Amino acid sequence: MSTQVPEKTESETETETETERTETPGDRRRAEKRARQKGTTEAQETTETDEESIHLKVFRYDPEIEGKMEPRFDDFHVPFTKGMTVLDALMLARDRFDTTLTFRHSCRQAICGSDALFINGTQRLGCKTQISDLEEPVRVEPLPHAEVVKDLVVDMEHFYDQMHAVEPYFQTNEAPSDELQEQHQSRENREKIKMSTRCIWCGACMSSCNIAAGDNEYLGPAALNKAFRFAMDKREGEDMREHRFEILDQEHGVWRCQTQFSCTNVCPKDIPLTEHIQELKRSAVKNNLKFW
């Protein structure tokens, strides 16, 4: 699998940026700065020789110089410490050697879902992956099958669109009118949806799915899992359940899944995605039978 680079021509990029910012005297100086900076990337290859160091090969891509320069891999050698994660290494590489290195991250604890990356050929969260578990050099690339915005950052819009397409919010006509009265839910029912609620919207599953890669309209594992979370929640009621199956039981819905398990294999929250999709398929069939 290779990383996709936006299919934009050089001229398109330039017109786009042109309209978005006004020419300032600073622009030229910035161009010079950029030229100087390109020269410095070489120097990063030899550093920190006496410490135990980790060799990272990191994908780089800057849309504003696209065309003038091929997407490339930069080498970073960062000192290793026990417990170090891929995200720690990237932050160190950025803060010490090249502050232009760009990636998303925030929580550092596998809950914000912003640093799903393609690490040594697998979708993983940078913050949840111990360097010591990986073979060197550690290759870090943006998620495959998504448009690269810059370096390791990919465009998540399509992922969000698919999530939003399944009406990802609780809907019921039976909510208590009393503001202090709860809607009861059995322990079993909560247990049933528990794993599906753990999704952190990281996009790893979408990126790993061949079918999603080939069919842009396919809802994909994360959105289907989200649908599962609501369809199986007994508090929503029967009429809503029917509505939910109408969304799922369509051409680009549950039936597209070919049970390849790639999503389940990469999900950092261990959500049994394929199993959830299979269960939705079974329920969809049952739902239809009921109407016949």
Add this chain to the structure above:
Amino acid sequence: MYEHDVIVVGAGGAGLRAAIAAHEEGADVALVTKLHPVRSHTGAAEGGINAAIRDGDSWEDHAYDTMKGSDYLGDAPAIETLCQDSPKETIQLEHWGMAFSREDDGSVSQRPFGGLSFPRTTYAGAETGHHLLHTMYEQVVKRGIQVYDEWYVTRLAVTNQDDPAERDCHGVIAYDIKSGKIEGFTAKNGVILTTGGLGQVFDHTTNAVANTGDGAAMAYRAGVPLEDMEFIQFHPTTLPSTGVLISEGVRGEGGILYNSEGERFMFEHGYANNEGELASRDVVARAELTEVNNGRGINDEYVHLDMRHLGEERIIDRLENILHLAEDFEGVNALEEPMPVKPGQHYAMGGIETDENGETCISGLYAAGECACVSVHGANRLGGNALPELIVFGARAGRHAAGKDLGTPEITTGKTEDTEIGELDTPVEPGAVGTPEDAVADGGTTMAQPSQTVETALEAERARVERLLERDEGVQQAELRAKLQKSMTANVNVFRNEEGLKQALRDIREVREEYENVYVNDPSRTFNTDLIHTIEMRNLIDLAEAITLGALVRDEFRGAHWRQENQERRDDVWLKHTLLSWEDGTPELWFKPTILEGEDGEYEPKIRSY
């Protein structure tokens, strides 16, 4: 230029709740947030939400516990509002489908938590914050509320009357991280700041990397006082390499702390002869650091938290999540080895001064959540009281901002005739270094039209960013950030003394001066995280200074604030809030009394014993 009735800056728990509330009032709301909403740090909260929803419990008891927990520095009206509103706000989440843990009869579960006289912590597994954040984001999607995600707000558009209480906030300026555009947002009714914590002031924190206190710093420079900034909560059990939180539950279940000599120091060195590892957070944090300082730390840095003796079965049953955290973030198998832990910054009890409706002294500017100080946590926050704060005060700020046009704020803030002004005895000049333009983040002109105020601020901001991008030599923010964080951790940590605090002020000054020459190495407009971190850095400097100034002036021991020279709570002088406001680039200190008078009488300060 974008225009909405209400603009919410930030989309964590407080921001999402505020947006929903404003939308329900009929306002056209927009959320402007530097992270996509589901990436907000609220998602990391584990423990739960305190709400008196059961028979046998009452909001009064919750208020009493909170007042006591605050070490009598919380304000009674705010605390009572928190405790009165929390039940309906919590059940509201339940009506929105939040997957709370359940009892056998199908009702939501509650559990005991530190400092609470009733098991009133409502939770969803050990992932309460994740559920809360996603449930509210779902409601935002359902309502079609406009979200500008990955837009970084860098400046408030506030008019510049001399007296901050006469200023109006008309909007914000933000950088579209993806495209590189810098744009103005006009808010017809109000701007609500919900930008969360400021953990990045310290080099070891449970907070996310995005928690740089932007909202508090912007409000401060626009003239709103920051309240009680010296009160920073340090959590005793965080993983050394990342700051990831190891829940108090480990000690609750019987986990033991050891030093490098294998001693159970909580008892053997007499830190808490009765409670041992289960003493309160501040006591344990101080004990751990004393061990390290006395040469009994492991690798001169941390201590060990051991839970192996609990047995695999019990650990998996109750603390499974901890096994994953230790493994994933520290590379430690906690079934076979003890976990390294040390204290880490966890929560900012102080923040933007607001009233119970989220109003600040600037008309049209509101704040809620961790960035605000409505004064419910005082000197020490009880676990499980931050999440209710988000939903209670988020909702109130949203409703209030939507409900009326710009008017005079009801909050009695700012100095009055009888305000007690504080003396700042500092080793170096605090406050701005450079031009006045850099000193004040507002961009307004007196008596201007709202859109004009936003335009002026926009121009100022474009010029500032241009300058940062153009400069091509000097110092980089990463170096300054490391320096600042290191000094704060060394000097303004769990232990504080006059000398250290003064050293911190000198270091902050140095960093501030060097910041004058900061430069952004990345010339690209697209997704320029270098630029964002550089702008954030300025905020960290101002907040670090505010925290340190507060800590220097408060020469007593209260809650999380411990002073070596004066290890006593001094109610005679210090039952009052510290306030810092930014006057033409110079921090000014003043005080206001704590309000102990509640609905049914006064809360009597009692000694906190261990």
